[in-house]
Amino acid sequence: MPSSQNSTRRTFLGALAASAPLAQSAFGRNKNIPIGLELYSVREELAKDPTGTLQGVAKMGYECVEFFAPYYDWTPDQAKEIRKQLDDLKLKCYSTHNGPKSFTPEGIGHAIELNQILGTRFIVLASPGHKLTTIDEYKQLADTLNQGNKTMSSQGLHAGYHNHDAEWIPINGTKPLAVIADNTDKSIMLQLDVGTCVATGNDPVAWINAHPGRIKSLHLKEWSPQQGYKVLFGEGVAPWKQIFAAAEKKGGVEYYLIEQEGSRFPEMETVDRCLVAYRDLRGKSA
Numbered sequence: 001m002p003s004s005q006n007s008t009r010r011t012f013l014g015a016l017a018a019s020a021p022l023a024q025s026a027f028g029r030n031k032n033i034p035i036g037l038e039l040y041s042v043r044e045e046l047a048k049d050p051t052g053t054l055q056g057v058a059k060m061g062y063e064c065v066e067f068f069a070p071y072y073d074w075t076p077d078q079a080k081e082i083r084k085q086l087d088d089l090k091l092k093c094y095s096t097h098n099g100p101k102s103f104t105p106e107g108i109g110h111a112i113e114l115n116q117i118l119g120t121r122f123i124v125l126a127s128p129g130h131k132l133t134t135i136d137e138y139k140q141l142a143d144t145l146n147q148g149n150k151t152m153s154s155q156g157l158h159a160g161y162h163n164h165d166a167e168w169i170p171i172n173g174t175k176p177l178a179v180i181a182d183n184t185d186k187s188i189m190l191q192l193d194v195g196t197c198v199a200t201g202n203d204p205v206a207w208i209n210a211h212p213g214r215i216k217s218l219h220l221k222e223w224s225p226q227q228g229y230k231v232l233f234g235e236g237v238a239p240w241k242q243i244f245a246a247a248e249k250k251g252g253v254e255y256y257l258i259e260q261e262g263s264r265f266p267e268m269e270t271v272d273r274c275l276v277a278y279r280d281l282r283g284k285s286a
Contacts, residue, residue, distance in 0.1 A: 033248065034092065035278060036064030038219055038259040042267045043068075051085060053268075058089035060272050061279075066257050067118070068097040069126065072111065079117040086118070093118045094255050095160060095191070095217060097126035103148040103159070112155050121254075122189050122216070123152055124160035131166070138167075138176045142183035149188050160189035162219070168200035181211055190214045192251075193259070195221030195229055198238050205239065208246040215251030218243070219259040220278065229261040232270065234277035244282070 037057055039046055045053045057065060065086070074082070086093055102111035102123055115123050125148075128141055149159035161184070167177035181190055192215050197204045208215050222236035223229055234240065247253035258278060263270040 033253055034063040034094075034255045035061075035275065036066060036092075036094070036255055036257045037062045037271055037275075038066045038068065038097070038257045040068045040097070041258065041260040041271050045267050050082075054085055054089060054091065056268055057271070058091050060275055062091070062258075062271075062275060064092040064094055064255055064257075066095050066097060066124075067093065069099050071096055071114065072098060072102060072107075074114060076113055076117060079114045083117055083119065093120050095120050095122035095124050095189075097124050097162065099127065100125070100129040100144075103144050108148060108151055112152060112157060115157055116155065120157065122158050122160040122191075123148070124162050124189065124191055126162045127164065132176065133171070135171055135174055135176070135179055138171075138179040139183055142180050145180070145184050145188055149185055153187065158187050158189060160191050160216075162191045163193050163196060165196040165200050168197060168202050177207075181214070186214060188214070189216045191217050191219065193219045193221055194238050194243060195219070195223040195236075195259075198236075199223045199228070205242045205246045208243070208251040212250045213252040215247055216254045217257055218247060218251075218253060219257050220274075221259045221261070230263050232263055232265075232277060233258060233260070233274040234281055240281055 039053075039057075042053055042057070045056075054065070071079075083093075096111075096115055096118065098111060101107040103125055111123055125145060132138055132141065145159050145161055152159055161180055163177050167180065168175060170176075177190075190211055192204060192207065194204050197207065220233060220240075221229060222231050222233045222238055224231040224236035227236075256278075258271060258274045260267075260270050260274060263273075265273065
């Protein structure tokens with residue numbers, strides 16, 4: 001564990017960073033939102049060669065990365081090694097994806113310590129861990145997020161929630177994601193997975209506009225009726241120009257993350273192609 005002095009310093013720096021939202025302080029005014037990669041997109045390569053994968057991602061031009069669940073098994077020393085690699089590659093890590101353990105009284109301390117080392121802003125719950133079938137269960141999930149956020153905010157961090165398709169499917173006429181949004185503190189990020197929103201017939205632009213300031217990051221996952229989530233960014237049906245406009249004018253976006261569940265190309269080629277397509281689309285829409 002870190003010394004109390006280092007812990008206090010990190011808490012102060014984290015609180016200082018939290019007081020200056022990324023999109024407004026560093027780059028939001030000229031719409032230069034950082035483009036990052038959810039590393040689940042290159043999970044097989046990452047498992048085989050973590051260092052080489054991060055180097056390859058940085059060389060492509062990605063500006064930030066998001067680690068997913070296995071990172072939680074790191075020791076603090078391992079996290080420090082990864083942080084050094086990120087710093088050397090000029091990559092940022094603004095958030096991590098987590099399982100329910102990171103939001104338990106027994107597990108939250110470890111999550112906070114690792115995320116402080118990595119320099120993140122958000123500890124995102126990526127899944128409830130099991131299927132929820134009632135609105136009351138989603139209200140309980142909201143309580144879990146609120147409790148976690150209270151602990152995290154005292155350490156300069158905030159909680160986040162990442163939706164999948166289940167949260168868009170109504171239960172007795174009520175969308176679970178709306179229950180989560182309506183019953184959580186406004187400082188909790190609602191990380192929008194665009195692909196699952198579109199796949200379930202929902203409108204990502206309307207969702208962003210209805211939750212101003214809470215869509216601080218988006219997973220730029222594509223979807224098409226023919227290829228599902230295997231389609232490359234820009235080749236599906238998501239209305240990206242309208243999504244970007246809403247995210248930047250209303251949603252409070254601070255960084256974007258490309259996510260790919262697989263494609264007809266190898267993992268590294270897939271995310272490279274997606275980044276090229278993103279830059280092409282953003283250049284034309286600027």
